[in-house]
Amino acid sequence: MEEDNSANASANAHVVGVKSWIAYFGTLVLAAILFFGLLPLAFMWNEIAAGVVFVVSAIMIGYRLLLLRSVQLYYDDVGVWTYSGILPWKKGLSGVKWRDMDEATFVPGFWSWLTGSYTVRIGHRFTKANEIVLTNIARGKAAVNTLNAYQQDLIRTNVID
Structure with a gap:
């Protein structure tokens, strides 16, 4: 793979591909498990634990969504x-x-x-x-x-x- 960060700044770059909605499906399933499964269980145990689960889950899901959005195929x-x-x-x-x-x-x-x-x-x-x-x-x-x-x-x- 040729690595060259100057190519990203090219004025005549044409984006031809990004991740489709299917790529987001796994992350949405994980979000449902974390927020609707693990978070209620954490609340039954302790509010502080629930807060930690919420923050960690939000960061993890947000990172995965942003990472998927960052993928671009261009020429x-x-x-x-x-x-x-x-x-x-x-x-x-x-x-x-x-x-x-x-x-x-x-x-x-x-x-x-x-x-x-x-x-x-x-x-x-x-x-x-x-x-x-x-x-x-x-x-x-x-x-x-x-x-x-x-x-x-x-x-x-x-x-x-």
């Missing part, structure tokens, strides 16, 4: 990039330059088709270790089509080989 004139993270030490940018990109693919299936949420893979020509794989991307099929079409345009115009 610019240099390549395809994924950005994620909200804490300064966890923020990150990785990607594949156009010249190194093999192809963009998505994983088809009944549930993906039904929900519009796809696993997207941006392959690297030389190594699998540097590819981008993102799950539960909203309109992932359209994102893949956009990325492959843009790469083909770059090849046709001899911008890349």
Whole structure:
């Protein structure tokens, strides 16, 4: 994966993928268990314990929701990039330059088709270790089509080989 924080600031970046509503489902189930299951049990034991459970649960659910919202798949004139993270030490940018990109693919299936949420893979020509794989991307099929079409345009115009 090519790491370059300057690519995130590119003026001609086009976001093609973010997490879909399906990605949030697990966090919402966890929130229901914490707030409607564990919190009432904590209140039966002690109000201080309930306060701790509430604060820890709120922080945990809030962090997970913000982390899901931070995931972006985008492209610019240099390549395809994924950005994620909200804490300064966890923020990150990785990607594949156009010249190194093999192809963009998505994983088809009944549930993906039904929900519009796809696993997207941006392959690297030389190594699998540097590819981008993102799950539960909203309109992932359209994102893949956009990325492959843009790469083909770059090849046709001899911008890349």
